[in-house]
Amino acid sequence: MKISMKKRKVGYTYGSVSGHFAFRKQKSIAFESTLERDLLTLLEFNDSVDDVIEQPLTIEYVNHNGRAVTYTPDFLVDFKEAEASLLKRPRKPLLIEVKPREKLQKHFKELKPRFKVAMRYAHANDMIFKIYDESKIRTPYLNNILFLKRYKRLTYREEDESNILAYINSSGSITIEAVIEYLFISKEQKSIGLGQIWHLLANKKLLCNFSKMLDKQTIVWVNDNLLFGGDDV
Structure with missing residues (x-):
């Protein structure tokens, strides 16, 4: 050989x-x-x-x-x-x-x-x-990645991002739906907030079990490595 x-x-x-x-x-x-x-x-x-x-x-x-x-x-x-x-x-x-x-x-x-x-x-x-x-x-993992790709390069208000990350960090882990209901009031705000959470997942500032299909009941948590001095990937 x-x-x-x-x-x-x-x-x-x-x-x-x-x-x-x-x-x-x-x-x-x-x-x-x-x-x-x-x-x-x-x-x-x-x-x-x-x-x-x-x-x-x-x-x-x-x-x-x-x-x-x-x-x-x-x-x-x-x-x-x-x-x-x-x-x-x-x-x-x-x-x-x-x-x-x-x-x-x-x-x-x-x-x-x-x-x-x-x-x-x-x-x-x-x-x-x-x-x-x-x-x-x-697999569902691939489907999730392809779904999140469309949100990866979108831009959102930094203030909203900080509020989302701070609230999730204080909660430890929480469903997406609970985050949206707590932080946003109007239907339009909730829709934008959901998109921003997809954006944060796409950029791995938030993490979840990516092997399960994503929906509002998905449990998310903060990626401490990215937020507090880790290497971006």
Whole structure:
């Protein structure tokens, strides 16, 4: 088995959607399908992710017919170092293959040798190899991220933001509905206030359980790291 660090060029694939994803305004990452694009959306929102590289390496190996063939994983994901105070082990880098479930089921016999080679390579290099299909990507978590994106760059009154954060901070954790009912009076004010809470969640000044669908009964709390001197992500 040989490894080539020369990345395979991402190109157009018939029947798929390709493009470039602006990852945290720091780099452009190529994708070859909407499923890959959606995974990049998840990775961008995940604060523990430090970097993502598309098609980072090519593994050369000999198949069961004695032919020299290659396999290129879709992404390599590096994670930020764990804080020593949390006594957590650093997360191992992830080598990721993205495939629709239908293709996995239909072509698994053909794909299995490639995946086994990738698993061996990952194990030998202190990585983890994972396969992602729709069930792992297109989740309520993704739906929430896409919903919040429309509020991320909107602007609201700083005074209202301070009032919202102060009230939630004093409450510890509280439903969105309770915040709106306490701080706003008119229907119009409540509508604007709700949008501002979505904005604060999109920018992670507020946090919640993002894996559950967002609504007015969602419990939110203040992200102390962002408010009081932590690193913005």
